[in-house]
Amino acid sequence: MSVDVLSVFGRPVSLAAVVDGAFDALVTLLGCREVPLLSVSQGWARWDKSWRAVDRAELEELIVGVPAPLEPQGGSDAFTIHVAGLEDRAFLLICEMIGEDGAPSPEVEAVVTPTRTCAGVVLAIAVVLGAAIASEGVLAEEWQLPMTSFVRERVDDPCRFIELTRLRSAEGSGSEEFAAQCERFLRRFPDLQGWPLDRSM
DSSP: OOOOEEEEOSSOEEHHHHHHHHHHHHHHHHTOSOOOOEEEEESSOOTTSOOOOOOHHHHHHOEEOOOOTTOTTOOEEEEEEEETTOSOEEEEEEEEEEOTTSOEEEEEEEEEEEOSSHHHHHHHHHHHHHHHHHHTOEEOSOOOSOOHHHHOSOOOOHHHHHHHHOOSOOSOOSHHHHHHHHHHHHHTOGGGTTOSOOSOO
16 A cells, blocks of 8 residues: 655745644644654664754754755655664655646645554655644645545544544653554545554564
8 A cells, every 4th residue: 555645845844843733733633632743754764773863953053845946857855764772764745746738837846655563654645744743735636545434524633633533641751652643544445454564663
């Protein structure tokens, strides 16, 4: 199953604001007292743990969601979002869109691909929510996760999505409880048919 989730930036924002928004979205979506810290590495992080976390000052300086009208081929920036204490991650691609006529589009999307685990998928959802909330943008229609029968409406407002889908409480704290809450969150969506099978990496 391809599981990209997407949002459209309303305006350029710092990558720090996106990460903060993703963290806040996780807290609210999962009803957790504590959520493991999130960190960011540039590019697609290798699995041998040789990646380097981008520090806070760099995250504040990295501005994403900027259209590039002078680049007719479009452009992109790639980042990996990590969860402290877990190997689950989400791969974030900032894509400058190209119109049907091949001309640059003013729209910039956050396209997020998770590891195929419950924790990875929920992290990816939180990242697109964080990007949309921080930039005053919207959720894109091209989500590849079937969630419509649970939500019962087309939702492009990230705050509305959170309100419709959030869990109301958690049983504990820490990375293990975070992963367990991610599984609880996804198991309520019947269209997913019990996918992903694994709670965490």
